[in-house]
Amino acid sequence: MISTRDLAQRVTRRAVELGFDLVGVSREMAPGQAQAYRTWVEAGYGGKMAYLARPDALARRADMQLTLPEATSLISVGVSYFVKDLPAEIRHDPARGLIARYAWGQDYHDVLAPRLQVLGTFLAEECGTPVLSRPYVDTGPLLERNLAHQAGLGFIGRNTMLINPDWGSYLFLGELITTAELESDKPDSRGTCGHCTRCLAACPTEAFVAPYVLDARRCISYLTIELKGPIPRELRSLMGNWIFGCDVCQEVCPWTRKFSRVTRAPAFQPDLEAVAPLLLPLIGLTPEGFRARFKNSPVARAKRRGLLRNVAVALGNWGDGAAVPALNAALQDPEPLVRGHVAWALGRMGEYRRLQAAREWEQDGYVLEEIGAALG
Numbered sequence: 001m002i003s004t005r006d007l008a009q010r011v012t013r014r015a016v017e018l019g020f021d022l023v024g025v026s027r028e029m030a031p032g033q034a035q036a037y038r039t040w041v042e043a044g045y046g047g048k049m050a051y052l053a054r055p056d057a058l059a060r061r062a063d064m065q066l067t068l069p070e071a072t073s074l075i076s077v078g079v080s081y082f083v084k085d086l087p088a089e090i091r092h093d094p095a096r097g098l099i100a101r102y103a104w105g106q107d108y109h110d111v112l113a114p115r116l117q118v119l120g121t122f123l124a125e126e127c128g129t130p131v132l133s134r135p136y137v138d139t140g141p142l143l144e145r146n147l148a149h150q151a152g153l154g155f156i157g158r159n160t161m162l163i164n165p166d167w168g169s170y171l172f173l174g175e176l177i178t179t180a181e182l183e184s185d186k187p188d189s190r191g192t193c194g195h196c197t198r199c200l201a202a203c204p205t206e207a208f209v210a211p212y213v214l215d216a217r218r219c220i221s222y223l224t225i226e227l228k229g230p231i232p233r234e235l236r237s238l239m240g241n242w243i244f245g246c247d248v249c250q251e252v253c254p255w256t257r258k259f260s261r262v263t264r265a266p267a268f269q270p271d272l273e274a275v276a277p278l279l280l281p282l283i284g285l286t287p288e289g290f291r292a293r294f295k296n297s298p299v300a301r302a303k304r305r306g307l308l309r310n311v312a313v314a315l316g317n318w319g320d321g322a323a324v325p326a327l328n329a330a331l332q333d334p335e336p337l338v339r340g341h342v343a344w345a346l347g348r349m350g351e352y353r354r355l356q357a358a359r360e361w362e363q364d365g366y367v368l369e370e371i372g373a374a375l376g
């Protein structure tokens with residue numbers, strides 16, 4: 001019979017062939033992590049991401065056998081999505097909307113899950129005995145970063161990211177839970193944050209309540225992607241021009257700056273209009289235009305109304321008079337969520353004339369409230 005060490009080595013080789021940059025095996029999470037997660041949820045830091053707080057999800061995070069009975073090992077994989085930095089004049093152009101790097105390419109769930117499936121089949125063939133395996137990418141009840149740390153893929157930074165000392169943190173994570181017994185790896189002890197606190201200071205919305213603890217309700221990634229309703233007014237002016245996700249706490253990290261390596265997935269030259277689009281044309285995007293432009297992109301997750309909500313906030317933060325005609329026109333957008341944030345943007349720019357007119361024709365209670373707040 002094949003030894004657990006041999007099996008782990010073969011699986012690792014196959015995973016690298018399949019395009020995974022990092023591979024490791026663990027048996028369980030570090031002590032205390034399930035409790036740390038529970039405390040985080042109970043503090044309300046997950047906001048409206050109700051799936052994180054479901055009792056079954058809490059229990060399954062603490063015990064992988066509730067997900068796959070008789071599971072003994074968990075293979076963690078990591079894939080770099082780093083391409084290259086945006087030219088400084090684009091990155092810092094407030095007339096453009098910024099999209100987080102992880103959403104520059106194809107949806108990563110679609111890329112990682114089939115490869116993990118192939119790895120599971122390989123494992124069963126190598127064992128020659130019945131083996132059950134279940135792939136996970138992001139959506140499963142697992143503490144992916146902690147498990148990746150246990151499997152030797154890197155350390156957890158103060159920004160809560162899994163950072164690999166040779167690759168930085170622009171990494172997607174995935175897992176294969178399996179009933180096959182594999183020798184486990186050891187946590188990588190090479191990396192540390194040392195005395196650095198750059199990410200904590202750089203976060204535009206002050207979302208870190210402490211090192212290693214993020215209040216998602218303040219995180220731009222949550223506000224622009226996960227939150228479906230209005231963005232809390234007091235946070236809007238802090239969001240700059242991020243319209244989908246945020247990379248600030250990784251951009252400033254010395255590990256990421258120094259060690260990010262270009263993805264092995266077919267490298268591409270980022271199309272600047274796709275990854276840092278001009279804001280003005282976006283606020284007038286029709287439903288058909290939205291579908292055509294974002295149908296294969298992770299940005300589709302925000303839906304048109306979520307994206308245009310974010311674009312309105314970014315236009316308000318840009319504050320340029322060139323945006324006023326488009327914002328005035330968007331006061332007639334079919335979505336109340338969009339109209340409400342457009343009202344905020346116009347108010348932030350001191351453009352009250354059309355807002356006063358809109359107060360007369362607007363029927364929606366939420367939008368009227370936004371108009372009232374914008375007019376002060």
Ligand code: B12
Binds near residue numbers: 101142159174222
């Ligand atoms: C919910 C969620 C979010 C939420 C909350 C994020 C958060 N930090 O909690 C929001 C929407 C804000 C978010 C944002 C992002 N996310 Co997200 N997200 C998740 C998800 C689904 C669950 C995370 C979770 O359980 N959070 C709760 C907290 C308590 O758990 P945790 O983040 O794992 O935190 C651990 C550490 O803080 C550690 N810890 C706690 N105290 C201490 C103390 C010490 C001393 C140490 C060492 C550790 C430590 O223990 C915790 C539990 O293991 C995971 C996928 C998954 N199933 O794990 C992806 C995931 C974490 N996200 C990911 C990504 C890419 C992002 C973004 C970069 C996207 C973007 N550019 O906009 C940002 C990054 C923001 C950030 N700094 O975290 C990747 C991260 C990859 C990596 N290299 O780490 C994941 C793993 C998805 C994936 N499969 O690739 N995300």
Ligand code: SF4
Binds near residue numbers: 202218221245246248
């Ligand atoms: S992703 Fe942006 S908003 Fe969220 S914690 Fe990091 S720096 Fe702050």
Ligand code: SF4
Binds near residue numbers: 159160193194196252
């Ligand atoms: S910026 Fe500094 S403190 Fe934050 S994760 Fe990177 S090394 Fe750690």
